[in-house]
Amino acid sequence: MAEHGEGIELTSRKYFDQRLGSLKAERSSFENHYFELSQFVQPRRGRFFTADRNKGDKRYSSIINSHATQAHRTARAGLFAGTMSPTRPWFSLVTPDPALMEFQPVRIWLDERERTIRAILNQSNFYNMAPVMLGELLLFGTGCMTHVDDFQDVARFYTQTVGSYFIAQNERFEVNTLVREFERTTEQLVKQFGLVNVSQRVRDAYDKGNYDLWHPVVHFIEPNPHHDDGKLESKFKA
Numbered sequence: 297m298a299e300h301g302e303g304i305e306l307t308s309r310k311y312f313d314q315r316l317g318s319l320k321a322e323r324s325s326f327e328n329h330y331f332e333l334s335q336f337v338q339p340r341r342g343r344f345f346t347a348d349r350n351k352g353d354k355r356y357s358s359i360i361n362s363h364a365t366q367a368h369r370t371a372r373a374g375l376f377a378g379t380m381s382p383t384r385p386w387f388s389l390v391t392p393d394p395a396l397m398e399f400q401p402v403r404i405w406l407d408e409r410e411r412t413i414r415a416i417l418n419q420s421n422f423y424n425m426a427p428v429m430l431g432e433l434l435l436f437g438t439g440c441m442t443h444v445d446d447f448q449d450v451a452r453f454y455t456q457t458v459g460s461y462f463i464a465q466n467e468r469f470e471v472n473t474l475v476r477e478f479e480r481t482t483e484q485l486v487k488q489f490g491l492v493n494v495s496q497r498v499r500d501a502y503d504k505g506n507y508d509l510w511h512p513v514v515h516f517i518e519p520n521p522h523h524d525d526g527k528l529e530s531k532f533k534a
Contacts, residue, residue, distance in 0.1 A: 319462035
C-alpha cells in the first residue's frame, strides 16, 4: 500500500488512475482553445489523443493567412537567441554568499563546472529541443521539456507538446507534478526497462515477435511522499 495525501491509502495503480482522471478533468476546459491555436498557427504541434503520433496527413488546410505562423516563428527565434543562444555564454554559476565569490578556489571550481555544463549541453540535443519548447510557450502559454540521463550524451532532452501532458502545482503555486500519456513499441519498452520489468501484455508481444506493436504508457513525475534526506534507500529519495 502507498500513502498519498493526508491519511489516504490507495494501491499504487488505483492512486495513479485517480490522479490522472483528476488532471484530465482539470485540463479539459483548455483543450478546445489549445486545439484552435494549433490548427490555425502550428498544426504540427499539439497531441490530444495518445495514438496521435507520427501522422503524415495534411494539417495546414485551416491556415488562410500565414501571418500568425510567421510571427510565431520570428518570436521563437528571437526568444531563443536572446535567452539561451549556444553562440555565447548565457548562464553563470554563483554562490548564495557573495563573499565566497571573492575566494579564488571557489571561482576556479565554479568556472570548471560551467565549462563542463556547457560542454554537456553542446554535445546533447538541448539546443535542438529548446526552441521547440519556447515555441510551445509562446503559442500555448506553457512549455514542457524533460531531461533524462544518457549513457551516450550524458544528458538527453525531450520536448512534450501540449495535449500530451498534465501539470499540477504545490501550495506555493510551483509546478511539482508532470504526467505524460504516450505510446511506445514493444521493442522500445523492452530495451528501456528490460523484459522482466514490463507488463505481461508487452512480454507476450515480445515473445511473439511483435516488436513494433504500440502500447499506451503513462509516466508520472511527482514528489515522493516518503522523501527523507536522512535515509539512504532509494524509496526515500525526492
